[in-house]
Amino acid sequence: MKKTLLALATMVLASHAYAAPENYVVDTEGMHASVNFKINHIGYSWVVGRFNDFKGSFVFDEDDVANNEVKVTINTNSVDTNHAERDRHVRGKDFLNVKKFPEASFQSTRVTQADDKGEYTVVGDLTLHGVTQQVEFEIEEVGAGKDPWGGYRRGFTGEMTLKPSDFGINYDLGPAAATMELEFILEGVRQ
Template sequence: MKNIIILITAVLLSVSSFAQTQWKVDPYHSSLNFHIEHSGISMVNGKFMDYTGSLTTNGDALSNASFDFTVKTESINTNVDKRDNHLKSADFFEVEKYPEMKFKSTKILATGKPDEYLLYGELTIKGVTKDVIFDVHYGGTIKNDQGEKLGLKAETTINRFDYNIDYDPTGAAVGKEVNIVAHLQFAKQ
């Protein structure tokens, strides 16, 4: 009898330790932003307006979490229509041929600092997939009358040439490095 109780307890603990929580990005409380150097003297800011994202967690922390994002390249917005149209062209994102950018995580590691993580994954832009690492700050979770929410900030820098976005190959007018900052709120499903 004692062995049966131990076995049942072990099974229950095993099942509960594998319980996963599904989250979906809340676009009303999130933003996908970028900035890039212009002419070596200033920065141009922009964002993407249309995206979906999911997060799977084991418990409340981000340890062993997985992320999956899709961004519609057509939704780029720098608040200048002429520039946005140029960014949608073959010189940059070539949105008709490559309508989506994707990110899929491969692992996440705690840094040892409270609420700080390194998010490893694969970023695909213009059909090119490269490994990237995001610095993530976990903002925590809250429960309110609209359900449970989880917040975080993720930031990385990429070289646009790695993704065949090679307009202005000298980088004199348009910088080579693009800083990406995502402010994300997820809703528990």
């Protein structure tokens, strides 16, 4: 009897200690995810916008952070700054040149965990305007758990600062606009 209980306890502990990596698809249908940006407007304010059409996925492994990864693909034509004329300009050759570069993407190459549980550093390849650069940024887990529809969700948020000129976007908006902020809010549904 003792051997049976010991074997059962070992199996339960082993299954918890070595949980398999979890695969998630980003919930863009329910509008529980977004890719947003802001850039300074001549030193007086901010132009803010978002990409309305994108898809993504991520892998989360609580036991081995080296297995974690994230991938996002953005339809650049979906840029939305809440101003139709500005959106046409941003889609054109001065900025995103969406006819030539219809997609932007991010693929992680390494994820490490910070000292605080739930905070991670993500390194990966960001492709924008046909140029790929390695970037590094911090993300934070917002939460995880069962949803009201019988699924399981996990969400993260993070942001990075980048220079448009590093990606071949050289339209002069003045020195205050030399950098821009890119923000990811990703809520995924476990598959």
